Amino acid sequence: MAQLSDFEIDIQTKLLRATFLNNLAVFTKHMPEVAKFYQNYTPTRAKLTFDHNGEINMVSEGSLVYEEKAKENSYKQAELFFYEPQSFTYNLRFSENEVLFEHERVLRDIYRQREADVKESQFNILEVEKNMDFLMMIGVGLGFHVERLFQICDVKLFYLYEPDPDCFYCALHCIDFGPIIDNCEANGGAFTLKLGGNANQFVNEANEILARQGYFNVSRYYNYRHYRSIETDKTFDKIHELAYRLGGGGGFFEDEIISVIHTLTNAKEKYPLLKNKNLYNNPLENKPVFIIGNGPSLDDTIDFIKENNNNAIIFSCGTALKPILDAGITPDFHIEMERAAALYQWVDSVGHKDKLKDINIIALNTVHTNILKLFKKSYLLPKPKDGGMDFLYEFIDEGTYPSVYACNPTVTNAASAAAAYLGFTSLYLFGVDYGYIDEEHHHSKGSIYYQQGSLAEKNKMKSDMKVAGNFVKEVHTTQHFDSSRSSLEMLLEKMPELSCYNCSNGAKIQLTIAQRYQNIPALTEIDNKQEKVELLLTNAFSFKELELLDLEYLFKEKLPFIKSAINQIIEITSVEVKSRKELAQLFSDQYKFIQKFKAQTHTKMIYRFLRGTLNYYQTNIMKNAYCYLDKNKQRQFINSALELFHEHLLWLFEELSESYNKPSKI
DSSP states (O other): OOOOOHHHHHHHHHHHHHHHHHHHHHHHHHOHHHHHHHTTOOOSSEEEEEOTTSOEEEEETTEESSSSOHHHHHHHHHHHHHHSOOEEEOOOOOOSSOOOSHHHHHHHHHHHHHHHHOOSOOSOHHHHHOEEEEEEEEOOTTSHHHHHHHHHSEEEEEEEEESOHHHHHHHTTTSOHHHHHHHHHHTTOEEEEEESOOHHHHHHHHHHHHHHHOGGGGSEEEEEEOSOOHHHHHHHHHHHHHGGGGGOOOOOHHHHHHHHHHHHHHHHTTOOEEOOGGGSOOTTTTSOEEEEOOSTTHHHHHHHHHHTTTTSEEEEEGGGHHHHHHTTOOOSEEEEOOOOTTHHHHHHTTOOHHHHTTSEEEEETTSOHHHHTTSSOEEEEOOSSOHHHHHHTTTSOTTTSOOOTTOOSSHHHHHHHHHHHTTOOEEEEESOOSSBSBTTBOSOTTSGGGSTTOTTOOSOOOOSEEEEBSSSSEEEEOHHHHHHHHHHHHHHHHOTTOEEEEOSSSBOOTTSEEOOGGGSOOOOOOTTHHHHHHHHHHHHEEOGGGTTOOHHHHHHTTHHHHHHHHHHHHHHTOSOOOOHHHHHHHHHHHHHHHHGGGGSTTTHHHHHHHHHHHHHHHHHHHHHHTTOSSHHHHHHHHHHHHHHHHHHHHHHHHHHHHHTTSOOOO
């Protein structure tokens, strides 16, 4: 094609300008911050141009971004994606152990029902349905591939990430974003745009989208990378690395039943709750705190910890208690966070029962009362996003008793968060490995994991991935440990006043300082340490506001409201569902229904009870529905699975009604 004449260039330029102004009007309506950003924007790196064929293109650092035929080749790329899409399927891992919870039994029944009909899908569901519930796209280029993809299929949730704002500025001149946004909204979804930022922020925003729209959308999600660059490659790799986090459902209704039982029982015992650190003084705030986890590197540092037992505040974490007591180390605080009653056997197997009576325990409000009674005195950390605490917050001030951020998923998270919320400023991590160099040395050799015949005996721990190491290049880790590492990083990001030294030979932890224990400056003995510890506990924890409340009676009054919410959830899907797409809309309606409970203090507990179970059941019913090519069999499966789900919800209410004022079964 010949070069364009000046007249043709003028016409094309005006058309591009008209498209840009139209898009500014669209974004002024839907995303005013984007419109404002580009109102008087001047690109610095990537700019529009007309190439040697006289077609619109983009030039960056002196080179054309598209070799030629930008629109035609972008259309072809979109069509290729349609026929060979990059998609990810969510899978629920079932425990190999005996089934303890009813929810797991029912979820297995749903899986087995689908497996009896059909195995995992071997076909492209996109060709069959021409519909995507969730599309994450990395790179906008000139946008022509977006335009084409929306021409050949419907997209409900569209998340577009463009690392370079210049590129999106160019795309605003080339395609009309109005129909794209309208298409998403017409399908009951939304268009989300992220400009700039990094790969971690991209994944976090994806999680936020699911939190707003429903986690069932992760059952099968599509990932489209338009162009290759250092930044887009990092983002694409990060999705593969962290995709498992997107499937987190937030626990089950049965978990919250246990939480309420334990919270009410602990309140009967008048165990005090942690107060806001602004309401008291910590006489030890500037003293070093040792967070002692049960990672394999604890074996190398345990002598150093013992030598400094009187020179630091010692937090022992979960199963680390046995090796440090065996070594003659007496912690100032022991930390526990698991809610299951079975944890009692783990703590009891530590031995040293006489020593436990000399140690104060700090635990989440969800920990079983019998475990707390093994120790000298018990103090509670308010757990965030927890049914038991949501109930208590109806009667006490959350500002006075703030929930302790980033206190899970492992006990070292609870310990680090407890230290931070108590006002300590210097943390040293020992045995907080979040990984292991050798799969046969996954915990301290002195722990019950290597105690022959113990309930926790485990000679080898298979890893899920490898991550960067603290003192070595890389270490093995599991999804659970990696989530724990991420949680600690979020705590440190939220509390920049904390100095955290990673003395563990495990995973690298962002925002910590790698510090070999041999290089720690000499520590001096803490004067009157035990006296100051007791003073801190007395001032930092209180039961005053709960003293006169009949919490069991108050909880009983909530039961009719919980039953009403369950009935309304069931009603939404008590119809003959004819297709997977119709199911997606009904699940969206259910999810939006329970979201309403989240905003009010007096209904937040109901939201907490329902959220996790709804997420897991919706996600897994949807995941299995994708496996059917036969529409009639798919319809039968969907309606049968929904019936099992409805029965389970009714069973859950009966279980709650009969159990809230009795000891925990599990």
